[in-house]
Amino acid sequence: MSELTHPLHRFIRPTVPHSTFCPGCGDGIVAQSILRAIDELGMDLDDFVFVSGIGCAAWIPSPLFNADVLHTTHGRPIAFAFGIKAGLPDKKVMVVSGDGDLVAIGGNHLIQNARRNADLTVLCINNGIYGMTGGQAAPTTPMGVRTTTTPYGTFENPFEDISAMVIAAGASFVARWTTAHPRELTRSIKKAIQRKGFSFIEVLSQCPVQFGRKAGLSGAVQMIEDYKKRSLLAREAGKLGPEERKGRIVVGELVEMDKPEMFEEVQKMKARAEGGVS
Amino acid sequence: MQIRIYPERCKGVEECGLCLHVCKKQVFKPSEGLNLRGYRPPEIENEKACTACENCMIFCPDFALVVGGKKGKRGGPA
Amino acid sequence: MNEKRVQSGRYFMMGNVACAEGAIAAGCEFAAGYPITPATEIANTLAERLPKVGGAFFQMEDEISSIAAVIGASWAGKKAMTATSGPGISLMLENIGFAIGVETPCVIVNVQRGAPSTGMPTIGIQGDMVQAKHGSHGDYQIIALCPSSPQEMFDHTVLAFNYAEKYRTPVFVLSDAFVGHMREEVTIPEADRIERVYRKIPAPGTDPLEIKGFLDEDVAPMPIFGQGFKAHVTSSCHDEVGKRNLIDISALDKFIRKLSNKILKHRDEITLVEKDYEGAEVVLVSYGAVARAARAAALRAREEGLPVGTLRLITPWPFPSEEIEKMARTAKQVIVLENNLGQMYPYIKAEAAPFSQVSFLPPRWVGEIHDPEHILTKIREVLR
Numbered sequence: 148m149s150e151l152t153h154p155l156h157r158f159i160r161p162t163v164p165h166s167t168f169c170p171g172c173g174d175g176i177v178a179q180s181i182l183r184a185i186d187e188l189g190m191d192l193d194d195f196v197f198v199s200g201i202g203c204a205a206w207i208p209s210p211l212f213n214a215d216v217l218h219t220t221h222g223r224p225i226a227f228a229f230g231i232k233a234g235l236p237d238k239k240v241m242v243v244s245g246d247g248d249l250v251a252i253g254g255n256h257l258i259q260n261a262r263r264n265a266d267l268t269v270l271c272i273n274n275g276i277y278g279m280t281g282g283q284a285a286p287t288t289p290m291g292v293r294t295t296t297t298p299y300g301t302f303e304n305p306f307e308d309i310s311a312m313v314i315a316a317g318a319s320f321v322a323r324w325t326t327a328h329p330r331e332l333t334r335s336i337k338k339a340i341q342r343k344g345f346s347f348i349e350v351l352s353q354c355p356v357q358f359g360r361k362a363g364l365s366g367a368v369q370m371i372e373d374y375k376k377r378s379l380l381a382r383e384a385g386k387l388g389p390e391e392r393k394g395r396i397v398v399g400e401l402v403e404m405d406k407p408e409m410f411e412e413v414q415k416m417k418a419r420a421e422g423g424v425s
Numbered sequence: 426m427q428i429r430i431y432p433e434r435c436k437g438v439e440e441c442g443l444c445l446h447v448c449k450k451q452v453f454k455p456s457e458g459l460n461l462r463g464y465r466p467p468e469i470e471n472e473k474a475c476t477a478c479e480n481c482m483i484f485c486p487d488f489a490l491v492v493g494g495k496k497g498k499r500g501g502p503a
Numbered sequence: 504m505n506e507k508r509v510q511s512g513r514y515f516m517m518g519n520v521a522c523a524e525g526a527i528a529a530g531c532e533f534a535a536g537y538p539i540t541p542a543t544e545i546a547n548t549l550a551e552r553l554p555k556v557g558g559a560f561f562q563m564e565d566e567i568s569s570i571a572a573v574i575g576a577s578w579a580g581k582k583a584m585t586a587t588s589g590p591g592i593s594l595m596l597e598n599i600g601f602a603i604g605v606e607t608p609c610v611i612v613n614v615q616r617g618a619p620s621t622g623m624p625t626i627g628i629q630g631d632m633v634q635a636k637h638g639s640h641g642d643y644q645i646i647a648l649c650p651s652s653p654q655e656m657f658d659h660t661v662l663a664f665n666y667a668e669k670y671r672t673p674v675f676v677l678s679d680a681f682v683g684h685m686r687e688e689v690t691i692p693e694a695d696r697i698e699r700v701y702r703k704i705p706a707p708g709t710d711p712l713e714i715k716g717f718l719d720e721d722v723a724p725m726p727i728f729g730q731g732f733k734a735h736v737t738s739s740c741h742d743e744v745g746k747r748n749l750i751d752i753s754a755l756d757k758f759i760r761k762l763s764n765k766i767l768k769h770r771d772e773i774t775l776v777e778k779d780y781e782g783a784e785v786v787l788v789s790y791g792a793v794a795r796a797a798r799a800a801a802l803r804a805r806e807e808g809l810p811v812g813t814l815r816l817i818t819p820w821p822f823p824s825e826e827i828e829k830m831a832r833t834a835k836q837v838i839v840l841e842n843n844l845g846q847m848y849p850y851i852k853a854e855a856a857p858f859s860q861v862s863f864l865p866p867r868w869v870g871e872i873h874d875p876e877h878i879l880t881k882i883r884e885v886l887r
Contacts, residue, residue, distance in 0.1 A: 160733070161712065162712075162744075193731045196728045201738075209735065209747075210735050213711075214733055215728040215729065215732070215734050216734070216737075217728075217736045218735075218736065218739065220571075220598055220601050223567065223571045226563070226568035226571035226575070227571045227575040228575060229572045229575060230535065230571065230572030230573060230575025230576035230577075230578075230579065231576065231578060232575075233559065233561065233572070233575075234533060234575070234577075234581040235580070235729040237729075238729055255565065255568075256564065256568055416554060417557070417559065420551075420554030420555050421506075
């Protein structure tokens with residue numbers, strides 16, 4: 148009788164026996180959700196190029212995924228991904244990185260490429276903290292939270308809604324889920340992979356050590372239960388007033404639209420150039 | 426229903442514990458011993474109760490659990 | 504219309520335009536950049552010409568994303584370049600370090616301008632020479648070329664691409680506003696007379712686990728994306744297979760040394776100088792636009808019977824220490840001419856001082872190419 152094997156182990160780089168995530172870290176759940184999406188689509192990791200920046204979430208594809216992986220400088224994976232897609236238009240280029248990387252230092256690249264509707268899939272793993280460096284406040288850390296750089300509590304207004312900003316910038320597909328919704332996340336990732344255009348998925352993901360423990364939470368289980376409790380499907384959220392929506396996490400596929408995709412427009416531009424039409 | 430645990434990948438029921446939490450049927454319990462890295466993996470207590478919901482497999486951050494026997498299983502070589 | 508990459512012929516051409524033509528002739532397919540005086544003509548020319556030959560120019564949101572996109576395109580297998588000026592290089596330095604660390608061929612043109620800061624955009628100075636070698640953090644070697652004419656803007660850009668591909672490294676073309684904006688005769692040779700190098704890559708179908716794509720002093724084959732090589736390309740310290748190592752000092756030492764030695768070991772093949780100092784007591788050392796003044800001064804000095812020669816650094820980096828020493832052994836006086844406050848000078852002095860008197864001469868005002876008479880005054884002074 149053949150022994151049961153994990154269907155996604157074959158996607159893991161053979162030289163990587165286990166991940167370096169903290170126990171209970173949501174990044175591992177996201178890693179599985181991504182690989183499950185690829186598996187369910189019947190695709191191969193060689194159909195992809197993964198790009199990540201600096202931070203815990205960036206270690207989802209690097210070195211775990213047995214694929215072409217570019218692990219870049221802080222904040223810039225989307226910019227690198229742009230160049231990769233320009234050079235390999237037939238590959239799916241997926242950026243997986245954290246909120247600090249993509250929205251703080253890398254914010255402009257996120258905004259500009261959403262605007263361009265460049266054909267990229269971008270997963271923003273939002274844990275509300277700078278975890279890798281030991282738990283500093285991020286633009287997503289709620290007001291008043293004590294972190295190593297805000298020992299008296301944060302005094303900045305955090306981002307209320309990263310996805311809303313990306314929608315406003317012009318992305319043609321935007322979804323938000325949490326690590327309490329891995330199956331829905333997989334479904335949205337499959338959609339993002341299969342469509343053309345800038346597809347952005349924000350994933351709220353628990354950091355039980357640098358955020359949780361320091362904020363007095365009891366661990367991954369509690370944090371995921373909290374996500375589950377606070378989550379509100381987008382279509383339900385529309386029925387509630389602003390006071391009722393306070394503190395809730397609106398999840399779901401928030402925007403999906405057709406608009407010109409940048410690299411397709413580049414092809415049209417090249418045709419114009421070759422045809423002598425300016 | 427078949428469940429396989431990869432104990433050396435596990436990061437412990439105390440520090441993580443997601444599998445025990447997401448299983449609706451109390452299939453798991455903490456094991457007596459620790460793995461080589463000092464974490465306490467889960468152990469199967471009640472395999473017969475498993476409904477192959479796959480929650481444990483899907484929520485495990487460390488790819489340390491696999492559930493078999495579900496019809497229409499995709500994944501792995503066809 | 505199927506336009507030719509190589510527009511062979513004789514032209515009266517602006518330096519920046521010649522640079523873009525050189526890139527296209529060398530096989531550049533991807534260019535990204537941001538508008539900046541005095542480099543913008545390079546972007547304009549690439550934007551117009553590249554789409555006609557199957558490539559494209561992308562104006563990015565800033566210089567940081569420009570160099571990032573160039574590096575991404577290079578890993579996608581394309582010959583890629585960017586062009587900017589000092590402020591843009593300053594922004595790019597982190598990613599240039601990344602390109603060096605993961606051994607990415609790419610060409611970076613710096614049309615230097617008045618600095619520091621916003622400075623004087625339309626005036627040329629040679630203010631970013633040391634920046635090219637030491638601007639990014641850490642110890643590393645770099646290759647840089649200094650064109651002194653529009654013709655060399657073409658030739659050196661072709662060479663830059665070839666060096667980049669051969670040694671898997673970013674290569675700087677350090678021009679300035681004068682050379683970039685001047686118009687002069689440029690001859691573009693026939694396509695079959697232009698050497699084009701492409702990086703070594705692993706054989707198709709190679710087992711990914713067998714690939715050693717990094718840290719070979721003789722240049723590892725580049726496991727470009729999209730070929731099934733499953734490359735793990737990381738900004739972190741890594742080993743020959745790209746595996747990250749954040750713990751072992753021996754791994755860090757190897758990372759630093761192998762990357763540097765990759766260039767240093769091949770210094771003799773890379774270094775290019777123009778020598779004209781046979782029998783000279785006084786040697787004028789210069790590069791780029793200033794070399795034009797040096798040559799003019801040397802010719803006039805010889806007409807007066809003064810024993811003056813020139814040494815032009817075409818590749819200021821990797822530092823041509825052997826050539827400097829060789830020259831210094833035969834000369835009595837070395838005068839370093841730069842349009843700055845002395846950037847290559849300390850390196851040249853360190854190498855030459857054991858054998859020769861070494862002095863530095865900026866122009867009367869930094870921002871102008873030396874007046875040959877001003878150089879002659881200095882020559883007469885040191886010969887006294």
